[in-house]
Amino acid sequence: MIRRIPPKGYLTALAGVAALIAPLVMNDLTFLMRMMLAAIVVTGLSLLMGYAGQASLGQGAFVAAGALTVALGTTRLGLPPLAVLLAAPLVAGAFALLVGPPLLRLRGHYLAFGTLALLLIVQTAMSAFDGLGGAFGISGIPPFGVGSSIFVGQLPYVYLALGCLAVVLVLTHRIVHSRFGRGVRAFAGSETAAESAGVPVMRSKVTIFAISGMYAGLAGALSAFFTPYVSSDSFPAVESFTYVIMAVVGGLGTVWGGVAGAVLVSALLQVLNTVSSQPGLPPTAGPIMQYATYGALLVLALLFMPRGVVSSLDGAFDRVAARRRAGEPA
Amino acid sequence: MTELFTYLVSGIALGSSFALIGSGFVVVHRVTRVVNFAQGSIAVVGGMLSATLLDGLLPHGLAEPLAVVICGAVGLAVGFLALGRRGTPPLISLIVTLGVSMLISAAIIWLWGQDPVSPPGLDGSTTLLGVTVERQRLLVVGATVLAFTGLALFFSRSYVGKALTASASNPFAARMVGIDVRRMGLLAFALAGMLGGLAGVLVAPTNAVSFYSDLPLALSGFAAAVFGGLVSPLRTLVGGLGLGIAGQLTAGYLNGSYQTEAALLLMLVIMIARSSTFVHEEAK
Secondary structure (H helix, E strand, C coil): CCCCCHHHHHHHHHHHHHHHHHHHHCCCHHHHHHHHHHHHHHHHHHHHHHHCCCCCCCCHHHHHHHHHHHHHHHHCCCCCHHHHHHHHHHHHHHHHHHHHHHHCCCCHHHHHHHHHHHHHHHHHHHHHCHHHCCCCCEECCCCCEECCEECCCCHHHHHHHHHHHHHHHHHHHHHHCCHHHHHHHHHHHCHHHHHHCCCCHHHHHHHHHHHHHHHHHHHHHHHHHHCCEECHHHCCHHHHHHHHHHHHHHCCCCCCHHHHHHHHHHHHHHHHHHHHCCCCCCCCHHHHHHHHHHHHHHHHHHHHCCCHHHHHHHHHHHHHHHHHHCCCCC | CHHHHHHHHHHHHHHHHHHHHHHHHHHHHHHHCCCCCCHHHHHHHHHHHHHHHHCCCCCCCCHHHHHHHHHHHHHHHHHHHHCCCCCCCHHHHHHHHHHHHHHHHHHHHHHHCCCCECCCCCCCEEEECCEEEEHHHHHHHHHHHHHHHHHHHHHHHCHHHHHHHHHHHCHHHHHHCCCCHHHHHHHHHHHHHHHHHHHHHHHCCCCCECHHHHHHHHHHHHHHHHHCCCCCHHHHHHHHHHHHHHHHHHHHHHCHHHHHHHHHHHHHHHHHHCHHHHHHHHHC
């Protein structure tokens, strides 16, 4: 990915144009919005899992932190929407900075279960304390807007999310190709080697964890404005597992993997949703297909395409290009 | 005082089931370094199967063991997928088993629907130390004691058990003396499936299970296994009992809905406090 091959630039531009047109021609904007939000979260998760080599099964905890910031900031404190949207990633990032140092002393399996436990504790806290929504959740979140111009309908939210996704991708690209990013990739390979080469391993880990938390918080904030309702049921564990599935399917350790995974998995689920709601099928067909797809995707992707869609396509692309250069028919 | 005894006894019964599921984690992790996320789902399958078999097909005493054996087969299938490719790193295997647990959830909804299921267990209750205890809970404790004794004897006395321990402590040396380490890994998965199934069969009569119970079961089992550093069955038993009692005391004296969270917090604290030991274990 360090070499810039022009055809890939075209692909990026093509994806951008498609993303700009899609909201205008598609009917189901809720689906599109969910997909964008997932892409934002998964880009962060891919950074954490792929580059830093740390797994999180509880990314929903930070999505919840972002959504709560918006819900509480607008309804309880009466802050302007733009201010809470900007504050949400900071709050989620601060939360990650707070829980990161103890959690990241764990690794591998322990970290995976530790983050899952964190998500469940956040869920309980949200349903137990009335200040965080309690049993009824928080409703009445005002629509997003700057000054006197206020968002009407779903379309502006989709474009706002698209803009945020673009910012997140540019930021991720810069992080990955910075000195800091190279250090992070080094300790994913070998912590001892990176440490002895002067990479501050623990601090880098916590930083990456906080960045992925910030992305999740941003997505949570956008979803709180879009839905406009936040409760402890808004962030089920299955959704956090879905982020992992998307990250794995798209390809860990690639900037575009998160987006590719989110688009592919969301599209597949949407198709299945349509199929399972056909008349004549039992009402359990939906959840059966959903779980079966999740499971099958994870198992198949990990066993047969462990580097993910983006890396596999990338490899194929390079091979074709190399063959062309060698003068063989592609 | 009676109150305290009640919480203690029900805590021990609850903790026994944690320990059984936890022992499944331990058996697999010892041999393969993989954490089997599907352990909770297999327990749910065990409970559901025993309910179906007891519904006019087989009498008590036959239905339950059959359910446990089928769970062993499910565990074996999980093992084939998780260890499917040589050189799959353990963390990737964990995510594979997460996928498998979702597949099992799909199968559970397909076969048994989405509602909780509770098979008939032992009826009635007895008085113990002045406390009324449901007989089913005593059965859970008794079965757990038997299962752990069996495990200890199996690992220390039988040839296969020793081969399993050998594969766990030094795979390379085990291969040198002719032990098929991969087959031992699969055997561990099957054994873990049976332990998970046993837990499900025992828990389901008092706490109905649904496809939704897999996560709490897996987490509480993992929490128990954490006490044993994911390698020691005996410390897993102690950890499970501790968690069960702590949970029941929290539920009794504070608030019932914080029971799981108390266990989770305890697990986090133990994991973080012992993290330096884990690094040492993984480096071995």
